[in-house]
Amino acid sequence: MTETVNQAAPHPFNLARFCLTGAGAAADKPALLVAEGPKGRIIERWSYGELREAVLRVAGGFAGYGLPRGSRVLLRVGNTSQFPLMFFGAIAAGLAPIPTSTMLTAHEVEMILDDSGAGLVVGDGSGVMPAPRAGVGVIDAAGMDRLGAASAVDFADTGADDLAFLVFTSGTSGRPKGVAHAQRVGLGRIPMRAGWHDLKGDDLLFHAGAFNWTYTLGVGLMDPWAVGATSIVHLGDRPPGAWPDLLEETGATQFAAVPGLYRRILKYADITPGRFPALRHGLTAGEALKAALHGEWVAATGRPLYEALGMSEISTYVSSGPAVPTRPGSPGKPQAGRRVVVLPPEGEAPDAQRPMPAGDTGVLAVHRSDPGLMLGYWGLPDETAAAMRGEWFLTGDLARFDADGYLWYEGRADDQMNAFGYRVAPEEVERALAAHPDVAEVAVAEAQSGDVSLVTAFVVLQAGAEADAAALEAYAAEHLAEYKRPRSYVFIEELPRTGSGKVMRRALRG
Structure with missing residues (x-):
């Protein structure tokens, strides 16, 4: 191992400084290229010197608002060069940016603003903004230009464990849940x-x-x-x-x-x-x-x-x-220096913190000492505690290691299906069906059919292939135990996905 994940973080440690100065890139070297059009014509070129100067000017602009260290800044900025300037400029100023998709609805934006307690909202007009409210400053596109024209300041002397940024993910309650990351995430x-x-x-x-x-x-x-x-x-x-x-x-x-x-x-x-x-x-x-x-x-x-x-x-x-x-079907091995194990499913072993042997499926976990691990779920101490088992962070993924140390992903614990009393991971069924030559993509979920819930395969066919459920049933019979086989096949044009491209199994459940 040439670089260790657990190296001691220097003090002070600022994520923006780490990313923009740590490699010692020459000031005139290209850091960011912005392309447009079907041929990828380059319309913006940012050198490292220009990028660092712009980020520290934005930091100076943010500093002028007088917000306390760690104050949250909600970003409603599109996919342009302004986004990294606002994101890293806030971190450089000792503030905590919250990147959000411009596709969010007004209701979703309001929930994130409420939950985060952000003191500033920055928007370039590419997405809906929250309604004005007392105590929350608003920076529009013209205000963003003024941030970029401010006098540059130095990177804030934050600590490695200080809040760097928040990202909001879908929560199990239907409300977004903030994941708080520390400055040390760069080391991770x-x-x-x-x-x-x-x-x-x-x-x-x-x-x-x-x-x-x-x-x-x-x-x-x-x-x-x-x-x-x-x-x-x-x-x-x-x-x-x-x-x-x-x-x-x-x-x-x-x-x-x-x-x-x-x-x-x-x-x-x-x-x-x-x-x-x-x-x-x-x-x-x-x-x-x-x-x-x-x-x-x-x-x-x-x-x-x-x-x-x-x-x-x-x-x-x-x-x-x-x-x-690569070992097709496996995402690979734990990266060097990381402590990653498979723990017994809760309640199924006397020692719930003892790693399981190769071949056994359990809950994938990462040691809490990993510097890339979040500080916790924002404002949710009980949920943060529930995600830990002793010294281990429970990812919620089910997985197993093979004898060579490769990980085999068996799906999210909350995606598990119940088939005749057996727990079945949808990924295992999908992996088998995806090998059929007529299948381009497939997602498996428990879907309601009248009063019963059936393990259902939602199939996107290869171009020119015919919808033949009987052929897929026969193929599944060759590759899957009976209790793992789908009881229904639905042929669709494309799988429902989130804005980031992940398959939404819950949308398939009906």
């Missing part, structure tokens, strides 16, 4: 360099996601800048067929996206091993990568595709990469 990302993306200073990383998503914030901004590499973003529509041209025109050496986008690129784009020659490899996270899709991408492009498993509470911590050979 170091193991990804050797264990997943292998980012180097001369890389150009193109991320397909929006900035408000933690996958993009981390892999698309924090990681490239922490090693002095270049981040690429794109404005406007990006149809699947345009991605080969975008990757070629921008010279991207790494591409990050969700599995669903890789599938659509293969379906709609002209792909050969000679396309986008600068690309070293692709990265994928956000949902499980099916083995068949992995094989199709490698065969079509001649380039590897590396998967990672993570979550908003800790980002990615299990992955494959240049130093961790």
Whole structure:
């Protein structure tokens, strides 16, 4: 292990300083390229010197509001170069930004504002804003320009365990739940360099996601800048067929996206091993990568595709990469330096903190000492405590390790289905059905049929394939125990997904 996840954080430690100065990139080196149009024409170029200066000017503008250290700043900013300036500018000022999707409704925005107690709302007009309220300042697009014209200040002398930012995820109660991250989250990302993306200073990383998503914030901004590499973003529509041209025109050496986008690129784009020659490899996270899709991408492009498993509470911590050979169907191994185990399901073992042996399925857990682990759920001490079992943070994922140390994901604990008294992970059923040559995508969930709940497979067919439930039933009979087999097959045009590309099984349950 060349870099340790548990290295002591210096004091002071500011995440913005860590990302923008830690690699010692030359002031004139490109830090951010902004492209637009189907051919990826570069319309903005930000050097490291320009980016650092702009961030510290925004920090100076925020400092003028006189907010206490750690005050929250709600960001309603679109996917433009203004987003990273506002996000890192707030952190540089010692404030805690809250990135949000511009697609949120007014009701959702109001709930986040209520829950976070944000003292400032910054919006560029690309998404709805909360109603005016006493004690909450509002910065519009013109105000953002004034922030960027302020006098620069130095990075705030925050501590490693001070609040850096909040992200809100879907809560089990139907209300958004804030995940509070510390400044030290930058240290928690170091193991990804050797264990997943292998980012180097001369890389150009193109991320397909929006900035408000933690996958993009981390892999698309924090990681490239922490090693002095270049981040690429794109404005406007990006149809699947345009991605080969975008990757070629921008010279991207790494591409990050969700599995669903890789599938659509293969379906709609002209792909050969000679396309986008600068690309070293692709990265994928956000949902499980099916083995068949992995094989199709490698065969079509001649380039590897590396998967990672993570979550908003800790980002990615299990992955494959240049130093961790891929094993299709598995996201890989725990990154070097991380303490990751599978614990017994609650109540099923006398020692609930004793790791289970290889081959046994249990609850995936990460040790609380990991610097990438959240501080907790904002304002929810009981939920934070419930997520811990002694020294271990329970991810809510079910998984098992094989004899070689590879992790096999078995789904979310709350996605578990009950079939004839057996607990069944939808991912296990999906993995089997996805290998059928007629299946492009599949999601499995318990769906209501009259008064009964049936394990149902929702299937997206390959182009030209016929909807043949009997054929899929026969295939399932060859690959799955009887109690794991779907009792119903529904053929649909596409799977419902969140704005970040994750399959919404709850929408399928009906």
